[in-house]
Amino acid sequence: MFDEILKHIEEVIQLNDLEKERFTSILVRKKLCKKQFLIQEGDLVRYEYFVASGCLKAYEVDDNGDEHIMQFAKENWWISDFKAFFEGGKATLNIDSIEESVVYGIEKQDLEDLFLDVPKFDRFFRIKLTSAFVALQNRILSSLDKSNSDRYLDFQKTYPNLEQRVPNYMIANYLGIKPESLSRIRKNLVKG
Amino acid sequence: MFDEILKHIEEVIQLNDLEKERFTSILVRKKLCKKQFLIQEGDLVRYEYFVASGCLKAYEVDDNGDEHIMQFAKENWWISDFKAFFEGGKATLNIDSIEESVVYGIEKQDLEDLFLDVPKFDRFFRIKLTSAFVALQNRILSSLDKSNSDRYLDFQKTYPNLEQRVPNYMIANYLGIKPESLSRIRKNLVKG
Numbered sequence: 001m002f003d004e005i006l007k008h009i010e011e012v013i014q015l016n017d018l019e020k021e022r023f024t025s026i027l028v029r030k031k032l033c034k035k036q037f038l039i040q041e042g043d044l045v046r047y048e049y050f051v052a053s054g055c056l057k058a059y060e061v062d063d064n065g066d067e068h069i070m071q072f073a074k075e076n077w078w079i080s081d082f083k084a085f086f087e088g089g090k091a092t093l094n095i096d097s098i099e100e101s102v103v104y105g106i107e108k109q110d111l112e113d114l115f116l117d118v119p120k121f122d123r124f125f126r127i128k129l130t131s132a133f134v135a136l137q138n139r140i141l142s143s144l145d146k147s148n149s150d151r152y153l154d155f156q157k158t159y160p161n162l163e164q165r166v167p168n169y170m171i172a173n174y175l176g177i178k179p180e181s182l183s184r185i186r187k188n189l190v191k192g
Numbered sequence: 193m194f195d196e197i198l199k200h201i202e203e204v205i206q207l208n209d210l211e212k213e214r215f216t217s218i219l220v221r222k223k224l225c226k227k228q229f230l231i232q233e234g235d236l237v238r239y240e241y242f243v244a245s246g247c248l249k250a251y252e253v254d255d256n257g258d259e260h261i262m263q264f265a266k267e268n269w270w271i272s273d274f275k276a277f278f279e280g281g282k283a284t285l286n287i288d289s290i291e292e293s294v295v296y297g298i299e300k301q302d303l304e305d306l307f308l309d310v311p312k313f314d315r316f317f318r319i320k321l322t323s324a325f326v327a328l329q330n331r332i333l334s335s336l337d338k339s340n341s342d343r344y345l346d347f348q349k350t351y352p353n354l355e356q357r358v359p360n361y362m363i364a365n366y367l368g369i370k371p372e373s374l375s376r377i378r379k380n381l382v383k384g
Contacts (some may be wrong), residue, residue, distance in 0.1 A: 045317060062337035085325045092333070115315065122314040123307065129321035134275045136328040141262060141284070143335065144368070145254035176336070 002027065004052045005104055007150045008076050012127050013120045022118060026110035032056075032097040038079075039095040045084035047105030051077050054101020059173075068081055069174040072098075072166065074157055078128070098166055127136075148177050149185045194219065196244045197266055197296055200268050204319050205312045214310060218302035224248075224289040224356075230271075231287040237276035239297030243269050246293020251283045251365075261366040263350055264358065270320070271295075290358055338371050341377045 002024045009015065015023065028047065031089060032038060038056060039045060051073050058079060060072040070093060073079035081093040106114075114121050135158060142154045152175060158165065165173065172182040194216045196271050201207065203381040207215065216244060220239065224230060230248060250263040251270055262285060265271035273285040277300060298306075306313050327350060334346045344367060348355065355363065 004348065060246065060333055060337055066337070068333075068336035070329070070336070080320075084327055086322055093347060101283055115318075118341070119311055121317045123311065126307075126314045126318035126321060129318060130274075130278055133321055133325050134278055136325065136332065137274060139258075140328065140335075141252055143263060143332075144260035144262070145252055145258070 013124045027104040030103050032101045037096045039091050043091045045081045045091050048080035049103040049105050050103040054099045056097045058095045152185050205316045220297040222295050223292045229288045232285050235283045237273045237283050240272035240277050241295040241297050244294040245289045248289045250287045
């Protein structure tokens with residue numbers, strides 16, 4: 001049952017059977033239907049989540065009720081309202097499922113205890129956070145000075161094979177452009 | 193000589209004398225005049241840097257020659273072209289000093305060896321990267337749906353007491369607005 005997440009962890013650190021048991025004992029499995037909320041704005045955020053299957057999105061809703069997509073997460077990604085999770089406080093993000101999904105949640109205190117009991121998880125999350133940090137920095141740089149077309153190519157690189165699973169209007173939203181502009185960009189790229 | 197950086201580390205993890213020596217032995221001290229480059233676009237990026245004193249900025253230059261400021265760093269911040277540093281490859285960022293500055297560089301391989309020899313540095317950087325990740329995510333969210341005025345307040349929160357040390361046009365650049373707009377925002381905030 002925990003095959004995916006253990007495989008994901010063991011790509012970075014090796015665990016013995018006891019450590020595997022210690023780790024999986026803190027995981028809380030959650031199954032989501034399509035369009036089900038995992039976190040809603042205003043919630044206390046107790047968990048960060050590993051996506052075992054399916055696909056989710058994290059987004060803000062502005063004062064006009066418009067959504068702004070911050071992040072997608074498919075298999076092997078981690079997702080949460082990380083600010084609220086790490087710093088305490090209430091969610092400013094909403095997270096819901098684009099497809100039927102299975103996630104494993106880890107509670108903050110369980111995670112802190114895990115770091116003390118099995119310090120190699122510090123290493124695991126240090127390495128994962130490094131990639132996540134670089135990916136976010138790329139997203140900022142790409143928004144600062146790249147054309148919409150280049151930003152679309154960056155999206156494809158960041159989320160390989162996600163495009164077929166996510167409606168166009170969500171990808172356009174993530175890029176901060178109109179769906180019509182996304183269609184135009186795609187056509188131009190096909191033409192080469 | 194290494195007081196600042198050791199103090200910075202020991203706010204998160206405790207080090208014995210041997211570990212302190214092990215750590216400081218890999219630090220390379222570098223003094224920068226005002227406006228001196230630390231990293232230039234196209235460089236191989238061998239070091240990440242801790243700022244012991246002074247203030248620097250990291251920015252991209254677009255095809256029109258316009259600068260886009262990605263990050264400021266003052267005392268106790270870390271700065272580098274992290275993508276190039278962690279993943280290898282050449283810098284896409286420029287980093288230069290806004291004030292006369294002193295930084296400590298750590299080479300990639302030295303850092304990897306340090307993690308293996310003194311694993312509690314995994315913990316240190318895991319915790320630092322968590323804050324850095326949350327800060328970047330805030331910056332993205334703030335650009336997605338906040339007013340320029342709120343984004344200016346976010347800048348003040350992210351970089352307390354930096355405003356007096358950095359020219360206005362750089363703050364405006366970081367926010368992606370015109371210097372005149374920044375003056376207007378400030379006036380309106382003072383009026384309340």
